[in-house]
Amino acid sequence: MSRPLESADLLARLVQAAAHFPLEQNEIDDLVARGTGPLLSRLSQLARDSKDTAFVWLLMVVVTTQFPAADEFRRTHRQLRAARPGLEHRAFLEAAVRNPGGLLMGPVEMTIVTDAVIADVDFCARHTHNTGIQRVVRQTMARWTRDHEVIPVAWTSSNESMRRLEPVELARVVQYGIPFDGVVAAPRLSLVVPFNCTVLVLEVPSYGLCDPLESIAEYSGNKVGLLGYDAIPVVSADTVPDPETDRFVKYLSVVKHSHRVAGISAAATGEFAGFVSAIAAQGLTGPETISIPLPVDIPDHEITPPTGADGKPLVLVVGSQEPRKNHRAILHAATILWREGIDFRLRFIGGGSVWFTRQFDKEIAQLSKAGHSVEVLRGISDSTLLDSYQRASFTVFPSLHEGYGLPVAESLALGVPVITSNYGSTAEIAADGGCIVIDPRSDEQLTDAMRRLLTEPELGVSLRKEISERPTRTWDNYADELWAGLVVPLEASRG
């Protein structure tokens, strides 16, 4: 446990903050010479008198070492405005008494960062999990940290404040899949306070992060940009667990105060634009929404052609096992085709919540026991995934609701035809060729499409030709377009 907080610690932080207040350097020097109390008092008065809430937000963070929730911010702001002259500073000290979490850990290193681009990548930094959102964040950040000045940040363990990444965390974000050869040392807490910055929230934040992020978006003066993946937890709430919907609804409070949202497909952008229309009823304008579709590419990985005989044609299904992915319809179609005497292997790749996978696995076990060639692979490496794509005759992705549909894009990037849904983001990807689109709610259409691809070789050849003629769009293209479409306008808007 470190030593307790001392007056000099607070003074050092206030001096950092003072540089951003409308004060001459000689006045700051004079206040510093007079002590922590006089400097805090003067900054509190300036924060009260300013029309810009950013000064109040900054002073709250500096005093409490905690990013305030929006409610706490409003309470402190009102207390500050109502304070008797000369006692304004008490609003900040009392805010810290109400929220002592950060202070109890003793003094911490804190840097106020200005005029910078800060990317919140908390989940990817802490975890090795790597499906849809994490793939987008890692592919993008690997390029942005190479081509631009961007500071990746995570949050302290109690979601109190932003902090710099440890080297192992940075490697997890920008060098995923490459073994980390640095030293994994005990974490050294180094807080990052954005002031007049562009703050990018590239993931869907955890429930506990939504309060401080909402406050950053609404009060801190920073410009906040988001990646809009989808609104599935609300629009298709019937297909996801309740906590996911709760979390997403909480996240919408961040969205409504943010400044720009880049949807990963036209369909996803439409969902966020719909929400922005809805909040007019709340008297809010909401963020600008733009569409920057994800690429049709594979994750950074060396491609090696598969070796060994394959035997039966492989039908591949990539994606988490959950009701929205419509995997039971695929099992139904496969069962009918096997009964018709069409021989093929069916492989599912993807994990999922045990609440869904338990029953699904039972059905797979029954089919397998009946002599059908069907399997589920979970927790596999990217190389195994890419190998499976290359071995597949075609892939099937009849999802009921997607933000994009990375497995469709990855399949096409490897030249493998796809059966996918005829609306939303998957239809957008399919529009450039190489796919058979179907109504995912029609078992007949799905069964018929699978039957045709298994029994009409010329159809597969024709789809593969279409794929070869598709325009290319890579992760490099996406990262560049996202920077130009999301970051540059936010940078320009903060002057």
Add this chain to the structure above:
Amino acid sequence: MGTQHEQDLSTLQKERDALLERDVDTWLDWVKTEAHGYRQFENSLSWRLTKPVRWGGDFIRKARSEGVGVATGAAISRVTSRITKR
């Protein structure tokens, strides 16, 4: 040498500064007391005994919201981090 008026102002400012310092010092004393209490609470037998139960609760909540795989990964990271800290 300033006028009497300037001297009075300077004295008043010093007195006011001292009062402001006292506010901060009182607050810092409170922070120290709270931090001490927090450490004592964290070191208490009941808090340490119930730690596995709380970890279990965290795991179940995470598993419900983000899946068993993610929850297990987080638990492993947590244990690894505890070990490497030592």
